[in-house]
Amino acid sequence: MTKPTISIPVQLPSAHYNVLVGATALDVLSEQAASLVKGRRALLVIDDQLPDRTIGAAVTALSHAGFALATTHLHALETNKTLAETQRLLIAAADEQLDRTDLVVALGGGIVGDVAGFVAASYKRGIAVIQCPTTLLSMVDASVGGKTGVNLNTRAGLMKNLVGAFHQPSVVLADVRTLDSLDDRHLRAGLAECIKHALIAENAIEERDMFQWTQGIIPRAIARDQEALIELVARNVRVKAAVVASDEREEASSTVGGRALLNLGHTFAHAIETIPNLSPDDNPENAPLVHGEAVALGLIAAAYTSRELNMLDENAVQLITDIVNTAGLPTTIANLPDDATILHLMAHDKKAHAGSLRLVLLESIGVARVVENVEDEFIAAGLAAIRA
Numbered sequence: 001m002t003k004p005t006i007s008i009p010v011q012l013p014s015a016h017y018n019v020l021v022g023a024t025a026l027d028v029l030s031e032q033a034a035s036l037v038k039g040r041r042a043l044l045v046i047d048d049q050l051p052d053r054t055i056g057a058a059v060t061a062l063s064h065a066g067f068a069l070a071t072t073h074l075h076a077l078e079t080n081k082t083l084a085e086t087q088r089l090l091i092a093a094a095d096e097q098l099d100r101t102d103l104v105v106a107l108g109g110g111i112v113g114d115v116a117g118f119v120a121a122s123y124k125r126g127i128a129v130i131q132c133p134t135t136l137l138s139m140v141d142a143s144v145g146g147k148t149g150v151n152l153n154t155r156a157g158l159m160k161n162l163v164g165a166f167h168q169p170s171v172v173l174a175d176v177r178t179l180d181s182l183d184d185r186h187l188r189a190g191l192a193e194c195i196k197h198a199l200i201a202e203n204a205i206e207e208r209d210m211f212q213w214t215q216g217i218i219p220r221a222i223a224r225d226q227e228a229l230i231e232l233v234a235r236n237v238r239v240k241a242a243v244v245a246s247d248e249r250e251e252a253s254s255t256v257g258g259r260a261l262l263n264l265g266h267t268f269a270h271a272i273e274t275i276p277n278l279s280p281d282d283n284p285e286n287a288p289l290v291h292g293e294a295v296a297l298g299l300i301a302a303a304y305t306s307r308e309l310n311m312l313d314e315n316a317v318q319l320i321t322d323i324v325n326t327a328g329l330p331t332t333i334a335n336l337p338d339d340a341t342i343l344h345l346m347a348h349d350k351k352a353h354a355g356s357l358r359l360v361l362l363e364s365i366g367v368a369r370v371v372e373n374v375e376d377e378f379i380a381a382g383l384a385a386i387r388a
């Protein structure tokens with residue numbers, strides 16, 4: 001028997017909302033939308049890879065709640081996470097005459113959620129958004145916490161998430177049924193963020209067994225056991241919610257707490273994922289890497305950099321490599337450019353601080369901390385470990 005929907009509160013200075021996780025979470029879109037906003041117009045932003053049954057469920061729910069709907073599709077590529085697409089959606093909202101009491105609904109993965117969230121943040125200086133994540137990654141991470149935004153193509157290349165706003169959703173509906181149509185590659189990609197959460201869980205919510213638990217549940221999640229997916233999403237949302245609650249706008253100066261910890265592996269990942277010819281299995285047809293694959297490599301690189309700095313022991317590095325393998329994610333990558341190129345890209349990542357590399361590194365499984373001024377030779381050790 002499927003478990004009932006789990007409700008996880010996110011309590012922030014600027015907003016309180018719930019993340020509803022279950023196999024029927026989308027069924028409450030109608031009542032949630034009707035009760036959360038006064039207006040009765042909505043812009044529904046739909047990932048164009050979703051099957052009709054998922055789209056139909058959202059359209060029917062919003063129509064039943066009496067919403068006049070403008071629907072628009074987004075093709076979820078990083079190169080479409082742009083101001084141009086944002087403008088297109090803003091115009092759709094304006095054409096439908098949405099006002100400040102109305103609603104944006106994001107139905108898709110992290111790309112749709114980030115762009116639609118940014119549209120909601122900027123349209124008429126901010127209207128409500130309901131996030132309906134349809135990838136594992138967006139359920140456990142992107143839909144929770146209010147970071148919205150788009151990439152910017154600069155002289156230095158594509159800069160991820162350079163333009164955006166904090167804009168918390170009114171509710172998040174994580175319906176694991178929608179994952180039925182998600183391909184295995186993207187399901188595994190979501191596991192990378194679950195591994196990241198397990199690696200910071202002790203700082204975040206003093207959960208000591210999360211890493212081992214995650215190692216155990218991954219095979220069931222890959223086999224698409226619905227109960228396992230619900231448990232996995234719920235437990236990860238609790239970690240994300242706790243971290244965000246401690247530091248809503250990533251302003252904490254603490255090196256052992258706060259939202260910055262969520263960047264574990266991500267300074268590496270953001271550099272690696274912008275390199276267009278990398279593929280997880282050396283097959284050019286599978287290039288570029290998807291975000292979660294780059295995060296997996298980033299976690300391994302961060303583990304080796306931590307070991308090189310004598311922060312982390314060898315056994316922990318091996319356990320991290322093992323869990324990434326269990327998830328079927330890459331632990332090494334062919335054709336990685338030379339260190340100087342990667343270091344240059346890493347220095348441009350906005351998670352780097354004022355020209356010196358500031359990384360989240362590991363002290364043990366479950367405990368991470370921010371380290372300032374990490375010297376290039378230690379980062380090179382991390383990069384050496386992920387070179388195939």
Ligand SMILES: NC(=O)c1ccc[n+]([C@@H]2O[C@H](COP(=O)([O-])OP(=O)(O)OC[C@H]3O[C@@H](n4cnc5c(N)ncnc54)[C@H](O)[C@@H]3O)[C@@H](O)[C@H]2O)c1
Nearest residue numbers: 049076109110111134135137138141142147178181182291
């Ligand atoms: N805002 C945040 O806090 C935050 C956190 C982590 C990641 N992100 C962002 O999220 C993005 C990655 O999100 P993602 O991994 O969800 O990828 P994505 O949005 O690119 O979706 C992955 C692929 O799956 C398809 N898809 C989505 N749902 C589907 C479904 N149910 N069935 C079939 N196909 C489906 C999409 O069309 C796409 O091809 C990145 O841009 C990243 O920067 C944001």
